[in-house]
Amino acid sequence: LQKLIHLLQATDDPLIQEQALITLSNSAAFSVNQDIIRNLDGLSVIGGMLSNCIPKVKEKALNALNNLSMNIKNQEEIQVFITQVCRTVESAPLNSDVQLAGLRLLTNMSVTSDYHQKMINSIPCFLHLLSEGTERTQIQVLKVLVNLSANPAMTRHLLRAQV
Secondary structure (H helix, E strand, O other): OHHHHHHHHHOOOHHHHHHHHHHHHHHOOOHHHHHHHHHOOHHHHHHHHHHOOOHHHHHHHHHHHHHHOOOHHHHHHHHHHHHHHHHHHHHOOOOOHHHHHHHHHHHHHOOOHHHHHHHHHHHHHHHHHHHHOOHHHHHHHHHHHHHHHOOHHHHHHHHHOOO
């Protein structure tokens, strides 16, 4: 895992980055690896890949963070990327793999109300995706909206959103 994280930092080759992210994502299926990746500063390295302009690399980084977000301690570190993930969802092509990967991560990050405030500005986007997206996109958006709606503090923001 340490070598993969170092490889991500050391290379600009998108194919190598993509493969390293896939391997880290698969490794994150095991909770012990989630802790190891966090302790090796892997979350910030993977999060840094979100600014990559290659869609496949960005998608794989979102998938890896999604798998790593199943851990509360990891969520505490991943939350710094929520605003960037929201912007990625908004700017990605409609129904793209990048958009869906971002929505899946936001779904996991919105299970508890800890980070809902960071998603408020994206509510109009979520509602737009609900009306314009394909069924797959709609389902992912609904999961985020259901999580947000479970928080009474979000009621006003959800009802006042301009669509």
